[in-house]
Amino acid sequence: SQELEQSPQSLIVQEGKNLTINCTSSKTLYGLYWYKQKYGEGLIFLMMLQKGGEEKSHEKITAKLDEKKQQSSLHITASQPSHAGIYLCGADINQFYFGTGTSLTVIP
Amino acid sequence: GAGVSQSPSNKVTEKGKDVELRCDPISGHTALYWYRQSLGQGLEFLIYFQGNSAPDKSGLPSDRFSAERTGGSVSTLTIQRTQQEDSAVYLCASSSTTGGTGGGTQYFGPGTRLTVL
Numbered sequence: 001s002q003e004l005e006q007s008p009q010s011l012i013v014q015e016g017k018n019l020t021i022n023c024t025s026s027k028t029l030y031g032l033y034w035y036k037q038k039y040g041e042g043l044i045f046l047m048m049l050q051k052g053g054e055e056k057s058h059e060k061i062t063a064k065l066d067e068k069k070q071q072s073s074l075h076i077t078a079s080q081p082s083h084a085g086i087y088l089c090g091a092d093i094n095q096f097y098f099g100t101g102t103s104l105t106v107i108p
Numbered sequence: 109g110a111g112v113s114q115s116p117s118n119k120v121t122e123k124g125k126d127v128e129l130r131c132d133p134i135s136g137h138t139a140l141y142w143y144r145q146s147l148g149q150g151l152e153f154l155i156y157f158q159g160n161s162a163p164d165k166s167g168l169p170s171d172r173f174s175a176e177r178t179g180g181s182v183s184t185l186t187i188q189r190t191q192q193e194d195s196a197v198y199l200c201a202s203s204s205t206t207g208g209t210g211g212g213t214q215y216f217g218p219g220t221r222l223t224v225l
Contacts, residue, residue, distance in 0.1 A: 035151060043143065
């Protein structure tokens, strides 16, 4: 079983469209990380959320940790081809776990 | 099938000692990555191996850190003269070289939790 479940598993959107990726945990999260994965470059750290209800933004990417601290969402506004990649959430729950990943394709 | 494995799962050491962390990637994966996850911080890239090419060492924080990959498979991350700030979870990942959907996806090991006293 996965400690962190992501949905959807893959996403194909037209450039300019908004999209949301979800990360759900069965346990309370005390720190939730979002990463973008690009082949050959290693993971890219996007942002970290710690407090319930916390919301952070970086350029056109916004992430939020719900008040119960068991789910986080990543929202991309006006998607661009440069947003394409695999998005991973991660959390330290006794050991560090990554989510199942969401593959994003943005069609120009 | 077998995933990425790392050993030991936990390591407690004294300041100044050397430590070796081991990573066994998924069989057939030619790319191998080492990362460090410190408390409250994002994942930090350390080093990347791709086949027989020279590794990308751009993320190693100091010359006390080194890594080897023998025979294009198992990798060892060595930290010499450990410091308290080296305490972190060290994660290894591997990926295949094929492109396309799913290609290049990094598969992570369970990590080694290093504590330097």
